[in-house]
Amino acid sequence: xxxxxxxxxxLCFTVITIQPGSFLNRYLEDPRVSPQTVARITxxxxxxxxxxxxxxxxxxxxxxxxxxxxxxxxxxxVSTVIGELxxxxxxxxxxxxxxxxxxxxxLGIITALKRNGFTDFIASFFGYIGLAVPDFLIALLLVAAxxxxxxxxxxxxxxxxxxxxxxxxxRFVDLxxxxxxxxxxxxxxxxxxxxxxxxxxxxxxxxADYVRTARSKGLPxxxxxxxxxxxxxxxxxxxxxxxxxxxxxxxxxxASIVLNLPTIGPLLYESLLNKDQYVSMALLLxxxxxxxxxxxxxxxxxxxxxxxxxxA
Amino acid sequence: MKKLTKGLLAAATLxxxxxxxQDEVVSYPSLGIEPGQSGGTLRLAVASAPPTFFYxxxxxxxxxxxxxxxxxxxxxFDLENYELVAGLATSWDISEDGLVYTLHLRQGVTWHDxxxxxxxxxxxxxxxxxxxxxxxxGDAAVFVQTxxxxxxPVEVVALDDHTVQITLGxxxxxxxxxxxxxxxxxxxxxxxxxxxxxxxxxxxNDAWPTTGAPSDVxxxxxxxxxxxxxxxxxxxxxxxxYWKVDEAGTRLPYIDTLQYLVITGTEAQTAQFLAGNLDQxxxxxxxxxxxxxxxxxxxxxxxxxxxxxxxxxxxxxxxMSAADPDLQAVFSDAAFRRAMEYAVNRxxxxxxxxxxxxxxxxxxxxxxxxxxxxxxxxxxxxxxLDAAAAALxxxxxxxxxxxxxxxxxxxxxxxxxxTYGNDSATWTDIATILQNDFEQIGVRVNLQGIxxxxxxxxxxxxxxxxxxxxxxxxPDPELRKPIWQPGGSLYYWHGATxxxxxxxxxxxxxxxxxEHRLYEIFELGSTLADQEQRAELYREWQRINAEQALVxxxxxxxxxxxxxxxxxxxxxxxxxxxxxxxxxxxYLAD
Numbered sequence: 094x095x096x097x098x099x100x101x102x103x104l105c106f107t108v109i110t111i112q113p114g115s116f117l118n119r120y121l122e123d124p125r126v127s128p129q130t131v132a133r134i135t136x137x138x139x140x141x142x143x144x145x146x147x148x149x150x151x152x153x154x155x156x157x158x159x160x161x162x163x164x165x166x167x168x169x170x171v172s173t174v175i176g177e178l179x180x181x182x183x184x185x186x187x188x189x190x191x192x193x194x195x196x197x198x199x200l201g202i203i204t205a206l207k208r209n210g211f212t213d214f215i216a217s218f219f220g221y222i223g224l225a226v227p228d229f230l231i232a233l234l235l236v237a238a239x240x241x242x243x244x245x246x247x248x249x250x251x252x253x254x255x256x257x258x259x260x261x262x263x264r265f266v267d268l269x270x271x272x273x274x275x276x277x278x279x280x281x282x283x284x285x286x287x288x289x290x291x292x293x294x295x296x297x298x299x300x301a302d303y304v305r306t307a308r309s310k311g312l313p314x315x316x317x318x319x320x321x322x323x324x325x326x327x328x329x330x331x332x333x334x335x336x337x338x339x340x341x342x343x344x345x346x347x348a349s350i351v352l353n354l355p356t357i358g359p360l361l362y363e364s365l366l367n368k369d370q371y372v373s374m375a376l377l378l379x380x381x382x383x384x385x386x387x388x389x390x391x392x393x394x395x396x397x398x399x400x401x402x403x404x405a
Numbered sequence: 406m407k408k409l410t411k412g413l414l415a416a417a418t419l420x421x422x423x424x425x426x427q428d429e430v431v432s433y434p435s436l437g438i439e440p441g442q443s444g445g446t447l448r449l450a451v452a453s454a455p456p457t458f459f460y461x462x463x464x465x466x467x468x469x470x471x472x473x474x475x476x477x478x479x480x481x482f483d484l485e486n487y488e489l490v491a492g493l494a495t496s497w498d499i500s501e502d503g504l505v506y507t508l509h510l511r512q513g514v515t516w517h518d519x520x521x522x523x524x525x526x527x528x529x530x531x532x533x534x535x536x537x538x539x540x541x542x543g544d545a546a547v548f549v550q551t552x553x554x555x556x557x558p559v560e561v562v563a564l565d566d567h568t569v570q571i572t573l574g575x576x577x578x579x580x581x582x583x584x585x586x587x588x589x590x591x592x593x594x595x596x597x598x599x600x601x602x603x604x605x606x607x608x609x610n611d612a613w614p615t616t617g618a619p620s621d622v623x624x625x626x627x628x629x630x631x632x633x634x635x636x637x638x639x640x641x642x643x644x645x646x647y648w649k650v651d652e653a654g655t656r657l658p659y660i661d662t663l664q665y666l667v668i669t670g671t672e673a674q675t676a677q678f679l680a681g682n683l684d685q686x687x688x689x690x691x692x693x694x695x696x697x698x699x700x701x702x703x704x705x706x707x708x709x710x711x712x713x714x715x716x717x718x719x720x721x722x723x724x725m726s727a728a729d730p731d732l733q734a735v736f737s738d739a740a741f742r743r744a745m746e747y748a749v750n751r752x753x754x755x756x757x758x759x760x761x762x763x764x765x766x767x768x769x770x771x772x773x774x775x776x777x778x779x780x781x782x783x784x785x786x787x788x789x790l791d792a793a794a795a796a797l798x799x800x801x802x803x804x805x806x807x808x809x810x811x812x813x814x815x816x817x818x819x820x821x822x823x824t825y826g827n828d829s830a831t832w833t834d835i836a837t838i839l840q841n842d843f844e845q846i847g848v849r850v851n852l853q854g855i856x857x858x859x860x861x862x863x864x865x866x867x868x869x870x871x872x873x874x875x876x877x878x879x880p881d882p883e884l885r886k887p888i889w890q891p892g893g894s895l896y897y898w899h900g901a902t903x904x905x906x907x908x909x910x911x912x913x914x915x916x917x918x919x920e921h922r923l924y925e926i927f928e929l930g931s932t933l934a935d936q937e938q939r940a941e942l943y944r945e946w947q948r949i950n951a952e953q954a955l956v957x958x959x960x961x962x963x964x965x966x967x968x969x970x971x972x973x974x975x976x977x978x979x980x981x982x983x984x985x986x987x988x989x990x991x992y993l994a995d
Contacts, residue, residue: 113855118862120464121895122717122876124586124884125544128894128907134541137607168456168463169614177635236676245680248673249637253448253664253682257634353673355636363453363669366856 094385098378102152105377109370110144116165116368138165151371161378162371166363171375175357181250182356185275185349186340192276193283198330200284201291202323208296220285229347232278236352239274246270248353275352279345283337290333294326301325328399335391339380427512429491432652433484433990438974440653441992443643446662447972448684449980450674454636454667458622459613460588461534464542469981471639471665474988475517476588476624479508479527480581482985484976486775487714487880489581492984493522493589493625494569503576503934510567515646516591517623524563529592531561531571533599539606547583550574576932578939579883585984591623627658627989639665649989658989659974678967679704685968685975690759691830696967706969710762711977712773713964715985717875718766719835720956721749721823722898726915727870731813732821736871737917740800742954746786747793748842755960758834762965766958768950769877769889770943776936777882779944781951785958794846804847811847820849821870824863827854832873835959839873864897873959882943883930889946890927891920898956919953971995 117134120126135141139150154160161171200220204213223231236247246252250271255264298304299322307321308314346358357376364372396403432438451467460472481492494508514522534540536548536559548559550573557574564570573580596602598612613622619630619640627647632640641663649657666683668674671692678686679699688696688708696708723736723745735741755763768785770778786792797803797811802819805812811819825836833854840850850871855863860874876895879885887893892902892911901915916924926946933939949955964977973994976987 114859114862119858121861121865123464124879124887125542125546126464127546127887129538129546133538164456166453166456166465168610233672240676240679245682247676247680247682248668249666249677251637253638253666256638256664256666257632257640350670351672353668353670353677355667359669366858 097385098381101381102374102378103148105374106144106148106151106370109365109368109373110147112365112368114368115140116370119367138163151374161375164364164372165369166367167369167372171371174360174372175375175379178355178357178360181354182358185272185279185354185356186345188272189276189280189345190283190334190337192280193287194334196280197284197287198291198327201288202295202318204288205292205295205299206318208292213292216288220288223281224285226281227347228279228282228345229351231281232274232348232351235274235278247274248351250355275345275348275354278352279348287330287333290330291326294329295322298322298326325399328395331394331398332388332391335387335389335394336384338383338387338390427495427514428648428650428656429495429511430652431649431657433976436485436976438976438987438990440651440655441659441974441990442994443655443659443661443992445660445993446664447660447988447991447993448664448666448682450668450677450683450686451639451665452667452669452674455615455633455639457610457612457614458617458619458630458633459610461540461542461590462610462612466981469983471628471630471641471663472588472624473626473980473983473986474628474641474663475622475626475630476590477626478585478588478984479510480585480984482585482880482982484985484987487985488776489585492585493527497581499934503578503932504573506571506573506580507564508569508571510569511648512567514625514648516594516625517629517644517646518591518594518620520591520593522589522591522625523566524569525566526592527569527589528561528563529595529599529601530587530590533601534590534595534609535587536561537600537606537609539609541610544583544586547580550577576934578931578933578936579881582881582884588983589625594621594623627986628663637667639667641665647989651990659992660988663988678706681969684972685966687964687966687977687979689831690762690962690965693760693762693965700967705971706967709966709968709975709977711964711966712764713878713961714771714773714880715878715979715982716962716964717878718769718771718961719832719873719875719959720766720769720877721745721839721871721873721959722864722956723871724867724869724900725898725917726867726900728867729870731817732870735802735813735819738800739919739953740796741802742957743786744793744796744800745843745848746954746957747789747796748839748846748848749786749957749959750788750838750842751960752788754835754838757838758831759960759962763960763962766961768947768955768958770882770947771878771961774878774880776880777940777943779947781947784948784951786954788842790842790845797846797848809847810849818849819847820851822851822853824853824855824860824869824872826857826860826873829857832857836873861895861897865895865900867897867900878961882946883927886927886931889923889950891916891924919949923949923955 117131139147151162154162164171164174167174200216204216207213239247250268252267255267258264304317304322307317346362349356349358350362361373361376451470453467455468457463460468460476478492479494480489483490493511495511496509498507510524516522535543536545537543538545550557550559552574560572562570595612598604598609600606615633619633622630627644628641629644631642643658643661647657651657668677674686677683700706700708723742725737727733727736751765755761764772765782767778768781772778802811802813804810805815813819823836823840826832836852840852843850861876863869864872864874877885877888882889888895890896891899894907896902902911904911923946926942930939930942966977968975971993973992974990978985978987
């Protein structure tokens with residue numbers, strides 16, 4: 094894992110360094126920003142060092158004291174900037190995944206059982222539409238629909254009167270009123286993937302010998318499906334879940350921007366645009382750590398749900 | 406010594422239960438501002454979360470939006486004509502030689518924590534913060550002048566509690582205008598972060614982090630900071646001791662609470678406005694039809710268009726120091742630039758790109774700038790492709806190989822790259838219109854899109870052939886001297902004039918003849934005390950710019966805002982111009 098991370102960090106750094114422009118470019122028009130100011134801030138940020146020095150300095154900060162660098166535009170340590178957003182990010186991403194799974198797994202089972210039937214057709218049709226339409230477009234359409242219906246909960250997580258207020262039932266309801274748009278907009282995309290996967294897995298399994306055996310020994314159909322078929326068919330989905338962990342950071346950038354969510358996606362986007370290099374590097378690194386961690390967790394979970402892997 | 410106080414009535418009012426406060430009665434009937442009623446909450450958008458609450462610690466525009474409401478400047482802009490009027494300084498005297506400014510401060514003003522505002526605060530702000538080169542968003546350059554080749558610091562001292570004296574090394578015509586950009590900070594709250602208080606020079610940037618208590622952040626302005634929700638909202642509450650009152654005697658501001666919601670991105674801001682979660686939103690010409698049609702359809706908001714002084718007009722620049730020697734020679738010829746100006750279809754750009762909400766530009770002063778604008782529209786070339794083609798023919802730039810593209814020489818086509826910002830529909834549309842029209846006169850343009858934020862940086866690097874950039878409008882041309890004076894740090898279209906070390910004098914050898922005169926105009930304009938003489942000089946400068954087509958100014962976009970009908974006394978504000986703050990006049994009523 095460590096060598097992989099090292100390679101990832103070098104790659105991220107290289108890509109970000111060769112990106113044209115400088116963090117200070119957007120301030121050049123400001124009458125206060127003289128060439129001397131530019132030079133001073135550049136050296137203050139360490140941007141006058143060679144790229145190799147910058148990289149080594151950054152990586153040493155991480156290794157020696159867990160310091161992921163400083164955000165130029167946030168003017169705080171990167172970890173603080175990310176820390177402020179991580180709570181909402183995990184909440185939104187977690188709920189979205191939950192939504193996707195709760196909808197997709199049963200749909201996958203139903204469509205497999207009623208293969209080529211009307212339900213299969215309808216579910217697949219909408220599934221593919223969900224897959225084909227980008228999440229930000231769904232978000233914008235939902236926002237437009239809410240506005241046309243006279244609603245006001247469009248974007249952000251709270252209505253202005255509830256921002257920063259103590260928790261209350263009304264505030265919770267307001268949060269729910271905002272959350273459903275990102276959950277549906279972002280979740281719809283994965284619904285189709287998970288559903289198709291579930292359907293295909295289950296179709297494979299339904300023809301397997303042990304399912305026939307289960308049926309032939311007289312088990313009720315419900316038990317055959319739940320205990321024998323689905324139990325096995327769900328294994329590949331566990332791997333899929335592990336792989337979707339990095340989406341916490343980079344899966345929902347555009348949708349989060351159009352919905353104005355206080356999450357990490359827009360932060361990554363802004364940092365790449367502004368060349369706020371340590372923020373982008375930390376996030377990309379974080380994202381690859383999540384991918385690896387997700388893989389590891391998926392393996393562990395697989396071993397837990399599937400005895401065949403455990404004993405292999 | 407001459408008194409420069411003008412325009413507004415100053416009145417000293419004895420307030421029940423408070424000290425003698427020197428209130429300022431302000432009224433702008435000509436702008437439609439009327440006495441209003443107090444109360445309510447106004448919600449506005451800010452594009453990104455503030456990294457700090459210390460105004461001088463952050464260069465971004467967003468912090469200006471609410472700093473404007475928390476702090477005051479010594480002098481302010483008159484909202485109507487942009488003349489300087491009393492702020493924290495009620496009046497000022499300037500010595501005959503233009504070197505000594507004596508500012509008489511408003512008495513009875515208190516900081517939001519109740520401490521009195523005195524001359525010490527002004528001296529502290531200017532000396533310890535603004536003039537400190539380590540302050541990230543300070544302006545040290547204003548406080549060091551070059552006299553006979555020597556650097557001379559500007560001296561700021563307190564004569565008594567309510568008088569500040571500023572002594573310059575050389576006359577500086579726009580010094581007062583510069584003063585209106587500096588928000589005055591409380592010495593008692595920031596002393597520990599300053600060199601005077603024993604800290605490092607750069608420690609001042611650490612003052613007032615967003616993680617601290619909002620009540621630590623104190624100013625003398627109409628609102629005080631009362632709340633911050635990380636990444637979501639900045640909340641300000643009315644200060645009860647602000648020194649402006651309306652003509653009916655009501656203390657400003659009218660509105661109790663200002664909420665700045667952090668909303669990034671045009672779509673999200675638009676949605677929040679349409680949902681009624683924002684009371685006011687500045688919009689672009691491109692958004693105008695959508696908003697206007699909703700207004701006409703009966704939505705309870707109005708779209709307000711006003712003439713703009715601030716806000717940057719786009720121009721087309723040819724790189725007179727281009728790396729390609731053929732292009733450099735062609736671009737350096739004023740006759741070529743003038744020929745190309747015929748092919749710039751300003752009227753179409755104004756109609757199609759700005760939906761008619763723009764005017765012909767100045768060169769470059771904004772037409773609404775009464776003090777300095779010179780109408781050069783007669784000098785500028787209107788759209789005439791035949792005239793453009795004829796002018797290029799005359800220059801010998803003809804199509805010698807019959808491929809439809811003119812030739813610079815037998816084996817060199819008249820072809821160049823036009824750099825523009827591809828993350829903005831405005832720049833993209835303008836670039837496409839130019840490319841199309843230039844093609845018609847046999848000039849091939851290859852478009853290169855980059856991020857708008859990097860345009861000026863790209864220009865300053867000299868790595869471009871032609872570029873569309875928007876910079877350059879301020880009330881006084883002196884404030885944009887680094888852009889428009891040949892050899893200035895932002896005079897990017899002729900980089901050869903810039904010295905290697907920015908502290909050195911420009912590279913005069915590289916100047917074209919007319920650039921010597923431009924240089925001289927800005928040198929004189931900086932120091933002349935007589936405003937009429939200065940205005941005459943700057944008018945000449947605009948004529949030269951137009952005659953030489955130094956850059957081809959394209960259009961001056963109007964200011965457009967959408968405002969719900971319950972917001973009264975609305976006057977457009979970019980929100981980011983220190984010293985121009987109409988928000989205290991806004992009031993809410995059905």
